[in-house]
Amino acid sequence: MTLQVLLIDSYDSFTFNLVTLFRDLTVHPEITVVPSAHLTPAYVSSHLFPALLAKFDVIVIGPGPGTPLQEDSDMGGIPHVWRAIDKYYAGSYRWVPPVVFGVCLGFQWILLAYGHPVVRLPRPRHGLISVLDVTEEGKNDLFAGLDGKDIECVRYHSLHVQYDNDFAGNNDIVPLAWSRDENEEGQKVLMAARHKTRPYWAVQYHPESICSKYGAQMLENVFRLSEEHTRLRRQWINKVLEQDHLPLLKASILERQDVLETFLQGRQHRCKILHKWPHQSANRLETRDRQADIATTTLFQYIVDLPENVNISQFVTELCEQVFEFSGVFSLLESAAAPGSWSYMGFNEAIPHRFTYYIPDPFLTETSTLQPQVWTVDSIDDVWELLASVIDVNISQVVQVGCGPNNTDTRISFDQLKEIVRRSRESGLDELPSFYGGLVGYVSYEAGVVDGLNVPVDHESPAEVPDIDMTFYTRSIAVNHNSRRVFIHTFEEQNFVAIYRSWILRVAECIEMLPEVRRAKGRPAKERVGAAIAKFNDKKIPGDIRLPDKDEYLAKIDLAKEYLASGDSYELCVTDQTVVIEKGSLHDGSGDSNISFKEMRSDWAFYKQMKAMNPAPYSCFFRSKKSALIGMSPERFLRWDNNLGECELRPIKGTVKRTSKTTLEEATAKLKTPKEQAENLMIVDLIRHDVAQFCENVEVTQLMGIETYKNVYQLVSVIKGTNMRPGVTGADILRGTLPPGSMTGAPKKRSVEILQELEGHRRRGIYSGVSGYWDIMGHGDWSVVIRSAFSVGGQGTDVERIWKIGAGGAITALSDREEEWEEMKTKLEGTLRVFQNV
Numbered sequence: 005m006t007l008q009v010l011l012i013d014s015y016d017s018f019t020f021n022l023v024t025l026f027r028d029l030t031v032h033p034e035i036t037v038v039p040s041a042h043l044t045p046a047y048v049s050s051h052l053f054p055a056l057l058a059k060f061d062v063i064v065i066g067p068g069p070g071t072p073l074q075e076d077s078d079m080g081g082i083p084h085v086w087r088a089i090d091k092y093y094a095g096s097y098r099w100v101p102p103v104v105f106g107v108c109l110g111f112q113w114i115l116l117a118y119g120h121p122v123v124r125l126p127r128p129r130h131g132l133i134s135v136l137d138v139t140e141e142g143k144n145d146l147f148a149g150l151d152g153k154d155i156e157c158v159r160y161h162s163l164h165v166q167y168d169n170d171f172a173g174n175n176d177i178v179p180l181a182w183s184r185d186e187n188e189e190g191q192k193v194l195m196a197a198r199h200k201t202r203p204y205w206a207v208q209y210h211p212e213s214i215c216s217k218y219g220a221q222m223l224e225n226v227f228r229l230s231e232e233h234t235r236l237r238r239q240w241i242n243k244v245l246e247q248d249h250l251p252l253l254k255a256s257i258l259e260r261q262d263v264l265e266t267f268l269q270g271r272q273h274r275c276k277i278l279h280k281w282p283h284q285s286a287n288r289l290e291t292r293d294r295q296a297d298i299a300t301t302t303l304f305q306y307i308v309d310l311p312e313n314v315n316i317s318q319f320v321t322e323l324c325e326q327v328f329e330f331s332g333v334f335s336l337l338e339s340a341a342a343p344g345s346w347s348y349m350g351f352n353e354a355i356p357h358r359f360t361y362y363i364p365d366p367f368l369t370e371t372s373t374l375q376p377q378v379w380t381v382d383s384i385d386d387v388w389e390l391l392a393s394v395i396d397v398n399i400s401q402v403v404q405v406g407c408g409p410n411n412t413d414t415r416i417s418f419d420q421l422k423e424i425v426r427r428s429r430e431s432g433l434d435e436l437p438s439f440y441g442g443l444v445g446y447v448s449y450e451a452g453v454v455d456g457l458n459v460p461v462d463h464e465s466p467a468e469v470p471d472i473d474m475t476f477y478t479r480s481i482a483v484n485h486n487s488r489r490v491f492i493h494t495f496e497e498q499n500f501v502a503i504y505r506s507w508i509l510r511v512a513e514c515i516e517m518l519p520e521v522r523r524a525k526g527r528p529a530k531e532r533v534g535a536a537i538a539k540f541n542d543k544k545i546p547g548d549i550r551l552p553d554k555d556e557y558l559a560k561i562d563l564a565k566e567y568l569a570s571g572d573s574y575e576l577c578v579t580d581q582t583v584v585i586e587k588g589s590l591h592d593g594s595g596d597s598n599i600s601f602k603e604m605r606s607d608w609a610f611y612k613q614m615k616a617m618n619p620a621p622y623s624c625f626f627r628s629k630k631s632a633l634i635g636m637s638p639e640r641f642l643r644w645d646n647n648l649g650e651c652e653l654r655p656i657k658g659t660v661k662r663t664s665k666t667t668l669e670e671a672t673a674k675l676k677t678p679k680e681q682a683e684n685l686m687i688v689d690l691i692r693h694d695v696a697q698f699c700e701n702v703e704v705t706q707l708m709g710i711e712t713y714k715n716v717y718q719l720v721s722v723i724k725g726t727n728m729r730p731g732v733t734g735a736d737i738l739r740g741t742l743p744p745g746s747m748t749g750a751p752k753k754r755s756v757e758i759l760q761e762l763e764g765h766r767r768r769g770i771y772s773g774v775s776g777y778w779d780i781m782g783h784g785d786w787s788v789v790i791r792s793a794f795s796v797g798g799q800g801t802d803v804e805r806i807w808k809i810g811a812g813g814a815i816t817a818l819s820d821r822e823e824e825w826e827e828m829k830t831k832l833e834g835t836l837r838v839f840q841n842v
């Protein structure tokens with residue numbers, strides 16, 4: 005019979021790594037995760053509880069923020085469960101309770117329960133590695149078979165158990181391992197222990213961390229050592245069920261089994277615990293009726309090969325400017341630096357088809373005509389459902405323009421194209437686009453806080469920009485920087501085929517005319533085209549800059565450190581925002597509700613300057629009537645491919661300023677320090693946990709690689725999720741993993757709550773959110789909105805337009821306040837310089 009494990013989750017950001025570690029053991033247990041708050045006293049004292057204890061062979065008390073000394077606020081239902089289990093040992097009948105295994109907070113809880121004091125470490129150890137000194141008892145117990153090995157373990161704790169061998173009480177605890185290195189007070193710290201007679205084990209470190217060694221072997225030992233106990237226990241339960249000598253207990257095990265199932269419903273799968281996902285919305289939204297255009301939609305594709313020596317960056321710029329002339333406002337997602345290799349542009353005719361949503365409004369606005377359409381939504385679930393229905397375009401055929409003999413068109417089905425793309429990507433080739441049209445936009449930080457984490461936002465001021473803002477593009481251009489191949493796409497109803505076909509041919513013609521293409525082909529530029537492009541070389545108007553207040557920032561760091569010392573957080577990404585007030589008339593007087601040429605041009609000039617000064621792989625340019633986002637992010641948040649069932653995340657943590665004097669060796673030396681590595685490791689473990697909720701397999705394909713950008717060196721890790729669970733899509737992963745862990749710290753939920761307090765309950769808005777695309781073929785790619793400026797307002801004439809530039813950095817126990825201030829300024833400067841250099 006499969007072994008059953010119940011993992012009590014204290015809202016840690018590493019829980020699902022622990023689940024994966026258990027899942028992959030040779031015993032292959034079935035794991036159920038229950039948030040600690042669900043185990044209420046009423047539940048534990050009910051008849052249901054014996055059924056729970058009968059069902060599970062092992063109870064894992066997981067890690068988490070806070071302290072076991074604050075039972076009420078930090079331990080949820082753990083104390084009630086613990087006492088109920090313990091009661092059976094003291095009881096008159098011989099109940100055989102489950103095995104208990106504690107991790108970190110769980111370890112501290114168990115040892116505290118036996119009278120060992122839990123106190124603060126002189127200095128917290130977060131994301132730091134220690135080698136274990138295994139005791140003689142430990143060698144035959146939890147660490148059997150590991151003798152002579154360096155058992156490296158990752159630690160995430162601020163508190164520790166002050167174990168005293170000469171403990172005055174009745175010492176039932178046997179130390180199994182200590183940290184080999186001593187803490188600042190010259191003590192070794194207790195890292196693993198067991199109960200003298202009962203099947204209770206616990207570890208202070210995190211065996212599930214990517215940098216911990218032999219975690220699986222240690223857990224195999226737990227199952228091996230408790231095998232006999234579990235056998236007897238099961239025998240005993242069967243006896244209770246067969247005979248009638250404990251009628252009450254028998255009744256509660258049997259009769260309450262159904263109630264237990266209801267209680268656990270949705271949380272117990274074979275290692276597929278989606279306790280927050282997928283969201284089941286009871287009141288489904290009236291489905292957005294796209295049937296009209298579904299049956300008759302054609303996707304056109306046209307391919308242009310650029311000459312060898314074309315400068316792609318210049319090409320992308322000129323192409324945007326030229327196509328804007330006849331296609332209007334566009335969005336651009338550009339790979340302006342390595343490792344990015346694609347740029348995507350989305351175009352629409354005069355009126356963009358745009359979806360905007362403000363939390364917690366009961367409606368979503370769709371602007372596709374001058375008269376906006378308003379959709380009623382019960383919750384944010386409905387917003388995502390609606391967006392998914394927009395993306396679900398049923399394309400009847402794909403026309404590859406001019407791809408046949410003598411430039412004739414060829415036709416394939418959409419499924420055929422999808423299969424070609426899938427195969428190409430499966431074989432690791434990056435030759436075909438990932439964006440064929442679809443939604444492009446952003447999701448704010450607060451949307452992630454409310455939706456992904458279920459933490460309410462309590463800001464006093466209303467949102468300045470929508471929390472979700474996405475435009476649906478039916479016309480797009482994809483540029484492959486490596487092969488210099490350009491893919492032009494458009495899809496629309498059959499009725500308009502002639503128009504749309506002509507759009508792609510017009511773009512193709514326009515490409516041939518671009519000065520950069522003509523230069524690369526050794527031909528002189530066309531004067532008319534050059535003049536049109538010159539119009540864009542507008543200079544920015546200088547603005548008033550209001551930098552964050554240094555003392556305030558330092559005070560935030562100090563307070564953050566206090567939360568790190570108390571065990572409430574392991575890492576906190578503290579941020580602030582710089583405000584730039586841009587003066588001057590932006591409106592060209594055309595008076596309509598669309599974005600004027602002048603507004604567009606002004607911000608585009610700004611984008612170009614920013615790209616020249618600080619090019620980044622995930623650059624973006626979005627302009628809507630009310631807001632603009634101009635970003636130079638080096639950080640991919642999430643890329644997905646539904647057809648392959650895969651996703652990839654590239655969190656960055658660890659920053660070193662780059663000047664003309666710094667060498668890569670110097671930067672590497674700084675980034676290889678325990679401080680920077682710990683920062684990155686914590687986020688890698690957090691992201692692994694996030695992804696493990698949606699994908700069967702999670703792999704770290706790059707651990708702390710160093711990447712060089714114009715102004716900074718960064719420590720970057722890559723986490724890949726494969727085998728998305730049945731029913732999961734990339735958009736589900738996006739929703740479920742926001743806000744980006746690199747912008748919160750760990751554990752995410754508690755850290756976000758702390759950050760709200762530290763940052764004065766001010767909104768981060770688009771900053772710390774994500775921007776990117778969600779395409780019609782099942783791909784998506786989103787970057788973290790950092791090193792970016794976003795504007796709010798901007799309507800009317802002679803207005804003051806406000807730009808906001810967020811910047812911050814991860815604070816850990818090892819952070820130095822002055823250095824952190826400098827790091828924040830370094831990140832800010834790359835973006836701010838554009839406003840200063842005008």
Ligand SMILES: C=C(O[C@@H]1C=C(C(=O)O)C=C[C@H]1O)C(=O)O
Binds near residue numbers: 831
């Ligand atoms: C907070 C920012 O950046 C984040 C913090 C980093 C760090 O602490 O090293 C690195 C990349 C980002 O995840 C920012 O750029 O504003």
Ligand SMILES: NC(=O)CC[C@H](N)C(=O)O
Binds near residue numbers: 067070107109164570
């Ligand atoms: N990772 C954990 O479970 C941490 C436990 C506790 N909050 C501490 O900091 O010591």
